[in-house]
Amino acid sequence: MTTYVGESIPRNDGYDKVTGCGKFTADIYLPHMLYAKAVRSPYAHAKVLSIDTSKAEALHGVKAIITWENTKHIPFNTSATMVTTNPPEEPIRDQYIVTNEPLYIGDEVAAVAATSEAIAEQAVKLIRVEYEELPAVYDPLEAIKPEAVTLHPEIGKTEVNNACGVVVHIDVFQGDLEEHFKNCDHVVETDIELPRVKQCQMETHGAVADYKNGRLDVWCTTQTPHPTKMILAYALDMPESKVHVQNPPYVGGGFGVRIGISGKAEIIAAALAVEAHAPVKFIYTRAEDMLCSDTRHGGYLHCRLGADKNGKFMAMDTTAWLNTGAYATFGIELLGVCGACGTQGTYYIPANRYTGYPVYTNQETAGAFRGFGTPQGTAIVEAAVDKMAQVLGMDPIELRHLNTRREENPLGFWPFPVGSIGVDECLDRAALAIGWKEKRGRKQSGNIRRGVGIACGTHVSNAAPFCVDYNAIVMRLEQDGSLFVSSGIPEIGPGSTTALMQVACDLVGVPFESATMQFGDTAAGPFDIGSHATRTLYTVGYVMSCAAKKLRADIFGFASKMMEVPAEELDLKDGIVFGGGKEMTIKKLAYQAHLRGHQFIASECQIPPNSLPWFAQAAEVEVDMELGLVKVLKVAAAHDVGQVVNPVLCESQVEGGVAQGVGYATREEMTYVEGKGFYNDGFHKYMLPTADDICEIETILVESRDPYGVYGIKGIGECGVNPTLPAILSAVEDATGVRFEACPLVPGRVLSGLKKAGLVK
């Protein structure tokens, strides 16, 4: 029985954000603070021959300039990647503070700190860089050709040119894959080409760095304060204990784009602060944010799926060639999740192979974005499943039910128990909400045609086994019994700290009103891998449950003496310790403990398990056959969240994800113009759906109660976006009869597809 878990308690950062008094990185002002600007390469691939900074240095107000010449040459990875297989591997370290061989248009070759942004900007223009242009490659399928220029010869020879790694998952439980395919009655093949899309978080990347007395203090927009601390310490060759990273405390959205450092805001601000002996602020412009920080991985996927005559899947083979851009960042891990969650998780297939290539190109880097590979993997697999349903003449939902994973099915890559599986309930409830039975397969002939589609899938509730994933936490009662929780986890917008305090207060048994969480600060909270991977509530909740157990034991030990009741008979709920017919408030107990020299305190460090959250989304679309316009009317999003902690916050996560999925499927795309770079240097050139463009979203929360996590909770953060694109593609096919194999479904692409199919002239 819980008091707070399950309640829509208003978010505790609401007041700060609504009144505008909540502090973000741009709000940080320090005495004598300087402002940074970067010198960025105009070439997609070039060698810096010389840099003349003399004119810039002479400019009044310029306090420091960094180039390749005066910065450390310790390669690092800007993401929080920490590949953990057995034995643990090191991340690919292929970036520098600033480079002498830029690999994309926008790559940093120098940076300036000056007394104002205007002066810094002027100084940037006064820096003369002489480049030698080098051959460039932009498409992953081009880049893997042996004759293509190799962008990172320093990371060693890889099997496939420019692939920064090859990720293979194989679940073949007997015989080999091709043998399984041979035994199939039906085999279908599908392709999909997916765009690069941008996170478009409201707050651009930013950092303020202050270095003095051997200690570096950084306020920034990162989603991962502790890993950011590690990256900065590594790249600057400092002890980690002397690098202090904190959110200020708020971050205006993340969606994955600042797992690790935020673009390069932190490291450049820090390097300039060291050089200038003064605090330095580096706030990315929207253009820098759009053009010089990670995107979602776009690229190509192919799937071959085989089934027996009843529709039982027997074999699947999927390959992904995704564009990781100029640097590896999360390339390996993301291609790993793409295969694991997107292709191996949802269905039990006796022989299932996945091969993923994260491919370097001379473009802006791709990294983490909500879903982290699962949207791509789900898109190709769900397309293949739809195609198989057509071949078999089966209802797509029926076919899915036939093949979805059961608890007892083996899952090769997964080192955890599978836990509860709510995917079938999600499918049925999403179908019901969209009106599947009435609407699917309507014969239509007019200009405006409607269709419904569905897609399902699974994801993770934390980053393991793809990344190191664990949390440490300190919980203590203050001297009046109020709960104080210290965690390194940040609040990047979802209301995680509210939901976490609901969990914490129920776990400890104290009132929510008097509890506080200190978050997003490496000095205040011990290690936490950060807010990403759908993990925040799930994993921090888990470690909280371990710490709360210790804390309660400490409380009951003391209370037992005060109350003269055996500790094992005591319980604590709503701030009252009771048992043996007696009770005492925690307020009184904590103060009595204080008078006797004791604070109730517990620290814990734990590797959480990982539970699979499940989902199915059904979409209804309307296609204008003449204009090629796809309008999404409704998405019914059913999500197995294990146990809802805060219904309003949970629904808002689903809604946000669906909105991004609608944009991904129908509108958004980073468009590359050779010689100029990406076209989309602002929201005015990037077709983010507005409130007007978003369809009705019906969120259905399924509670399968995970048997391993705390209170049955699973993750939700990334799930909303995962199946939206394939559900929409399926609905468009239902409306038009055309299966599109590339996104987004902008009018040009739709019209050309409809024409090709002979449906319009």
Add this chain to the structure above:
Amino acid sequence: MTTYVGESIPRNDGYDKVTGCGKFTADIYLPHMLYAKAVRSPYAHAKVLSIDTSKAEALHGVKAIITWENTKHIPFNTSATMVTTNPPEEPIRDQYIVTNEPLYIGDEVAAVAATSEAIAEQAVKLIRVEYEELPAVYDPLEAIKPEAVTLHPEIGKTEVNNACGVVVHIDVFQGDLEEHFKNCDHVVETDIELPRVKQCQMETHGAVADYKNGRLDVWCTTQTPHPTKMILAYALDMPESKVHVQNPPYVGGGFGVRIGISGKAEIIAAALAVEAHAPVKFIYTRAEDMLCSDTRHGGYLHCRLGADKNGKFMAMDTTAWLNTGAYATFGIELLGVCGACGTQGTYYIPANRYTGYPVYTNQETAGAFRGFGTPQGTAIVEAAVDKMAQVLGMDPIELRHLNTRREENPLGFWPFPVGSIGVDECLDRAALAIGWKEKRGRKQSGNIRRGVGIACGTHVSNAAPFCVDYNAIVMRLEQDGSLFVSSGIPEIGPGSTTALMQVACDLVGVPFESATMQFGDTAAGPFDIGSHATRTLYTVGYVMSCAAKKLRADIFGFASKMMEVPAEELDLKDGIVFGGGKEMTIKKLAYQAHLRGHQFIASECQIPPNSLPWFAQAAEVEVDMELGLVKVLKVAAAHDVGQVVNPVLCESQVEGGVAQGVGYATREEMTYVEGKGFYNDGFHKYMLPTADDICEIETILVESRDPYGVYGIKGIGECGVNPTLPAILSAVEDATGVRFEACPLVPGRVLSGLKKAGLVK
């Protein structure tokens, strides 16, 4: 064997302080910050009949005004007093945010927050307060008379009028005290009158408070962040978890004056911030600091000492009537320490009674100041011992040796083992350093006469059993093995955080260069009672030793698996784990642990023991008989510190204490002018010794190695000041033949004493 303990490592706050980039409270600027000023009573005792704030409110820029009408009426104690006897008692709570019955000239009746200090000041002048003046009393001996006005009728009837309590220590081991006196061959009686003196810390009291979203953030000059958090939460009726108190991180000296809140800077800034919905800064002027915050307790002490014919002390009876001013603050605890350390600690006397009265008067409040009662107690007892030596015709050092405490002597009030006693060594080494044998008892007749004197004593290494005293701490290794220690302890100037990190690095076995301590912040560190009571290094070192044990066990458990060596065979020193013929760096181990989801972390909460530090100081003075000028030539200060951690820092503590002792004995005094208040509203009106006025100080560090504390450490912080005044009085007597029974020995008093003795005309 230690690597860092014992070394004069340069203080880690040195760079910040020398370059001016270290941040203090006055350096804190927040957006939209307001500035506070207080309306202070011009009467020593009055009732506020009405306050008209209308004109002030109308002034442009005035944002909030607090008076008795719109503030909470929850009485509190501004000090960190938490009386702990068995059963625990509550502190005397006799103050309010602002008062409607001011009890001293300067007492706060209202406060203003405005957009500038100038406007706030102007607003203060526009507030019209109508008072009814009430009878006042200024001297403790007057105030205890039954006919004197009772200043705090609300705290209940006390045995003696205006005494906020009576503290009695009795150690009588058989029979009764008077019986023991009857058996004495010699009985002497002495009196002493001691002045109020001021801490004169460089940074005046100050606070910046920011209240929003139900949470209060306070940056301030307190020496005790966690107790300050408790006081603010209590007075503002908030949960403690929502009050965040931090030093910024530096504090410009404390000497006891800001144990608890800093004057009333924090509480007034906080109340105004709540009222104004904006951050408020309240920095005391030097005049406010001098006139409206705690002083050392002045007053009267009397001692009767009896000995047998051989000089063995048989009975002692001491009484103190000290002026605690308008409010109790630390009155009870300080009078307790005065008796315990000053009268009961140094000598073993079979029958020993002490009675202490902290007496309310209509003056600025007295509270904690380095030594906390021990200087007063030591002054009276050492004077009595000197007198006894004269009566017996014995050398004062010989007489002291005969009576100093031995480990086996019972000590009634002391709940801890006595530990090591280095007082005899201190006496001998101080005597040797001052040239006792050659110089004591010189017959002189000229105008300039020299003399030497000596005094000895003991103190505490923490606040127990007079106050609650304990520490919690969190120690963790970062992912590169660097040590990060979180403590609520502040750095108020002595270099405590440097010395503590020397201890921590030796305890854990890691390099000092890579270790960091987070201090003075209630959000970053768990409960710590603060930096006072000579306790910082001793008690935090102690709890560190407990945490380090846990941390090392955690490390060895992991290392055992990695290195395949049983945990019990492993050791860690200088960053290397070794044993069983193998070794591995802690850097590598911590990173491997990280990759496996583990951070080495330990939290601890412990009540430290309390060890008695010992000391003897010998002074040489020169008295100009014509001018009445006492010049201190040298103080040889021998201190039993158990074990020196950082010799330079340790010596600087002794030197600072001696300087304050020289001022106390010869120059400093707060002078009260009836109807006007204290005369000393700045350093120009307060005779603090300058560098020119300070004598040669020879510091002798005696290492008796406490068997109970970590590394044998005892406290040192307060000890330097404790015996200086009686040593100087003794030296002046040696020079002139006159025993002065009042201080400071300013020319007027000296001349009048010499005249009274017929030595000058």
